Amino acid sequence: MSLLTTTPVGAGQSGQPLRRVPPAPRVRRIRADILGLLPFASYLLLFLAVPTVLAVGSGFFDSNGGFTLDNVAALAEPVIVATFANSIGLSLLTAVLGAVLGALLCYALLGFRADGSVRATVAALSGVLAQFGGVMLAFAFVATIGLQGLVTVWLRESWGIDIFAEGAWIYGLPGLVLPYIYFQVPLMVITFMPALTALKGTWVEATLTLGGTRAAFWRRVAFPVLAPSFLASFLLLFANAFSSYATAAALASQGSQIVPLQIRAALTSETVLGRENLAGALALGMIVVMGLVMWAYAVVQGRAARWQK
C-alpha cells in the first residue's frame, strides 16, 4: 500500500485503489485490436484513397507541379461538354431501356419457383453478363451486327436490308447502345429482383378482402412500394453505364465519344486539347457525376429498404 500512496492522483484516498488495476489490460487489449485494423486501413489508404486523391487532384496541377485551373477549365470546352453529354445520354437511354426490360423479366420470373432451376440459371447468367462481359461483349456484338455479323448477313441476304446503309454505326456511339442494354438488363434483374420478391402475397389477399381488385393492388400498393426500388436500380444502371469502359474500348474505333474513352486518349497520348493533365480533370468530372448519382441512390435506397425487412 505504501507504493500506492505515491500516486499523485490521490488513489489512496479513494479507499479502493485496487479497482484501478483491472482496466489496464483492457486498454491494452483495445490498443492491440486497433493494431489489428491497421493492415486493412493502410491498404485502403494506399490503393483506394491515394489513387482517388491523385486522380482527382492531378487535374489541378500542370506538368511542372504548379497549381493551375487550366485543366478544369477545359471541362467547359465544347468537345468535352459534348463528350459528357454523349456519356450521360447513352447512360440514360440504356438505363431506361434496361430498367424497363429488366423489371419485366423480374416480374415474369415471379411465376417460377424461387428455388427452382430457372431462377438459378437466370441469376447466374445475369451475374456473368452484368459483371463479366466487357471486351467479350464487344466481340459478341461484332459477331452479331458487325459488318459480317450473323444478323447483318441474314438481314442483307434474306430481306435485302442493309443496316449499315448510313455508315458503319456499330463502331461509333450508336453501336454502344445494344451492347450496353445487354449488360444493363441483367444488372436490373440482379438489383430489382430482391425488391420484387419482398412483395408479400398477403398484401394481395388484404387488398382483395377489402374489396379491391388486382389492378388496384398493383396501382395503389405494389407500385408505391416498388417505386423507390425501381428508381434506385435505375440510378445504379445509370452509374454502371456511365463508368463502363471495356466494351467501348474494344468496340468504338472512331474517336473518343464518351468520357472513359476521352480519359484513355488523355492517358495514352499525353495531350488532348493541348493540356497535360486533362485525364485528372476528366476524372474529377466523372467523380462529380458519380457522386451525385450515388448520393441520390443512397437517399432513394433508404426509402426502398423500409419494405424489404
Add this chain to the structure above:
Amino acid sequence: MTGAVRERPPALAPGAVGSRVIVWMIGLLFAIPLVSMAEFTLRDGDGGHSLVHWFALFDPANRASYSPIWIGLGNSLVLCIGAAAIVLLLVLPTMVLIALRFPRLRRPFEFLCLLPISIPAIVLVVGLAPVYLVIGRTIGTGIWPLSLAYGITVLPYAYRAIQANIDAVDIATLAEAARSLGAGWGTVLLRVLAPNLRTGILASLLIAVAVVLGEFTIASLLNRPNLQTALFVVNKQDPYVAVILSLLALGFAFALLLVIDRTASIGVRRGTRPPTSAEKVTP
C-alpha cells in the same frame, strides 16, 4: 428476401403461360449474340462451317501467335490467387475483428468497403498510374502487384458475401462460447468461425475469381497483360481464337456463379442463409 423461400399465392405472379412467354422471349433475344459468337467460330473462311478454328487452338504450329493468350491467362490466374489472398488474409480477419470488437465501426466500415463501386475503374486508373510507377521502380514490373489494385475492385462483392454470412450466424456469441470453454484465438478463428462462415467465404472467393478474370480497364491502361487484354490484342490478328476463348471464359464464369448459387441454397437448407449471387453483386 426471406419471402423468396416462402409459399407464394399465385395472385401476385403472372400466369404460368405469361411468365414463360416473357422469359423465353427475352432469353431468345439474349441468346442471339452468344449464338452469333458460336457461329462465328465455326466459319471456315470459304462460306462453310467446320471446327477448323477450334482445332487450330491446340495446333503446335500456332503456339507462337497464341502465346499472348497463355501468358495473359497465366497472369490472370496469378491475379486471382492474389485477390483471393487479399480477401482471405486481409478483408476477412478485419471483418471478424470489426464484428467482435468494434460493432460501432460497422457502418463506416461498410461505407468504405462499398465505396469502390462509386469510383469507376477508369478514374481509379488515373490515380493508380503514378502509384504503379513507384511500385514498378521499387518492387518491379511483375504481374502480382496488380492484384493489390484488384483487391479494391473485388472488395464490395467480397464484403457483401462475407457480411451476409456474419449476420446470419452471430459470430460474437460463437466466439464468446468458444473462449469461455477455453479455446485460444487461433482455435476460435480456424475451428469455430471459419467453418461457420464457409459459404460466405467460398462465395466471396468465387466472385473474386470471376471479377478478376473479367477485368480489363486497369490492366490495359497500366500495360500489364492479363486474359482480357490478351483477348483484345489477339482479336486483331485472329478474331476466331479470341471469340472461342471468350465463349469458354463466359461459360466458365457462368459455371462459377451457378456454384455460388448452389452453395447459397445449401445454406438455406441448413438454416444459415447467405445471400444468393444476385444479392451479392448488389451494391
